[in-house]
Amino acid sequence: xxxxxxxxxxxxxxxxxxxxxxxxxxxxxxxxxxxxxxxxxxxxxxxxxxxxxxxxxxxxxxxxxxxxxxxxxxxxxxxxxxxxxxxxxxxxxxxxxxxxxxxxxxxxxxxxxxxxxxxxxxxxxxxxxxxxxxxxxxxxxxxxxxxxxxxxxxxxxxxxxxxxxxxxxxxxxxxxxxxxxxxxxxxxxxxxxxxxxxxxxxxxxxxxxxxxxxxxxxxxxxxxxxxxxxxxxxxxxxxxxxxxxxxxxxxxxxxxxxxxxxxxxx
Numbered sequence: 001x002x003x004x005x006x007x008x009x010x011x012x013x014x015x016x017x018x019x020x021x022x023x024x025x026x027x028x029x030x031x032x033x034x035x036x037x038x039x040x041x042x043x044x045x046x047x048x049x050x051x052x053x054x055x056x057x058x059x060x061x062x063x064x065x066x067x068x069x070x071x072x073x074x075x076x077x078x079x080x081x082x083x084x085x086x087x088x089x090x091x092x093x094x095x096x097x098x099x100x101x102x103x104x105x106x107x108x109x110x111x112x113x114x115x116x117x118x119x120x121x122x123x124x125x126x127x128x129x130x131x132x133x134x135x136x137x138x139x140x141x142x143x144x145x146x147x148x149x150x151x152x153x154x155x156x157x158x159x160x161x162x163x164x165x166x167x168x169x170x171x172x173x174x175x176x177x178x179x180x181x182x183x184x185x186x187x188x189x190x191x192x193x194x195x196x197x198x199x200x201x202x203x204x205x206x207x208x209x210x211x212x213x214x215x216x217x218x219x220x221x222x223x224x225x226x227x228x229x230x231x232x233x234x235x236x237x238x239x240x241x242x243x244x245x246x247x248x249x250x251x252x253x254x255x256x257x258x259x260x261x262x263x264x265x266x
Contacts, residue, residue, distance in 0.1 A: 039126065040070040043109055050107050058100070064090055065100040075113065075121035075142055113169075132169065136176035137193030143176075187256070189224070190233065190249035197225045198254035205251045216242050218252060 047066065051058065058066070068081050078097045085092040101122045104110035111125045113133075132150070134143040151168065158165040173195055186201050200222050203210050217237040218224070228234035232243040 043124075043126075044070055047104070047107060047109055056103075061090070061092070062096065062100050065092065065097055066104065069101065069104060069110065069122065070124075073124060075123050077119075077121055130168075133171040134176075135171050135173050136179055137173050137195065138175055138179040141176050141178075185255060186253045188250045189226075189235075189252040189254045190246050192226045192254065192256065194226050194229055197223060197257045199223055199257060200252060201255050202253040203251065204253065209248070209251065213248070213252070216244070218242075218244075223257065224254070 044066065050056075064085060065081060068084050069076060072080075078094060078101060081097050081101070082092045082094060101110060102112070105112055105122070105125075109125055110122050112120045112122055114120055131144045131146045134145060135141070150170075154168050154170070155165055173193075175193075175196075189198065189200075192198055200218060200220050203213060203218070203220065213219070217240070218235075222237065225236040226233065227236055227241065232245055233249050235242050235244065
């Protein structure tokens with residue numbers, strides 16, 4: 001039943017056993033919501049069955065956390081659950097929320113993911129559903145996608161190394177369409193994300209700072225790549241790694257190099 005409902009959702013959910021006949025496309029989102037509601041209820045029933053089989057008993061407060069998680073799709077944080085419960089006048093202990101979310105993971109109804117150093121996030125683990133992620137390193141937007149050709153290529157790569165794949169969980173880091181549109185011709189180096197390459201087009205500041213940057217290889221028309229941003233900004237310049245402060249990175253204006261443009265220039 002779960003796979004049937006999920007299959008309807010993937011197919012655009014034009015109708016199913018409990019949906020009215022002849023549903024027009026304008027109501028597809030509403031129907032999709034109804035199907036997810038049915039899916040989540042079935043998953044809750046299975047969870048309760050698992051609790052009985054394992055002798056586990058949850059309090060009313062813990063079941064409220066389960067209900068809140070099951071009422072949403074996407075990537076859900078413990079803070080989101082806490083906020084939603086507080087909006088309903090219920091207090092939630094952060095440790096209790098994480099314990100329940102981790103229990104859902106252990107029982108196969110959720111999975112924990114960390115994206116671009118943020119998290120943990122929790123997402124539904126629907127039976128029969130396997131997807132990968134696109135992550136925008138600028139705004140943090142996450143897009144789930146399924147691509148059979150992509151999966152075949154991953155299996156082929158594993159096979160070439162004599163490896164038997166069981167499952168895959170891939171995150172592709174990049175820049176989403178919205179952030180690409182917002183991107184101006186130049187921006188400070190500090191605005192770049194890890195993995196981005198750019199061309200230095202201008203240096204702000206006095207002659208002393210420019211001399212210091214020049215000695216580090218940071219000159220106009222030089223290409224740089226951001227390797228890390230958790231502390232000082234780590235850059236790859238002329239085959240070497242250098243570290244600069246975020247204040248200095250603000251004074252270095254760059255033009256991002258899009259991968260497709262770089263491939264054309266080669």
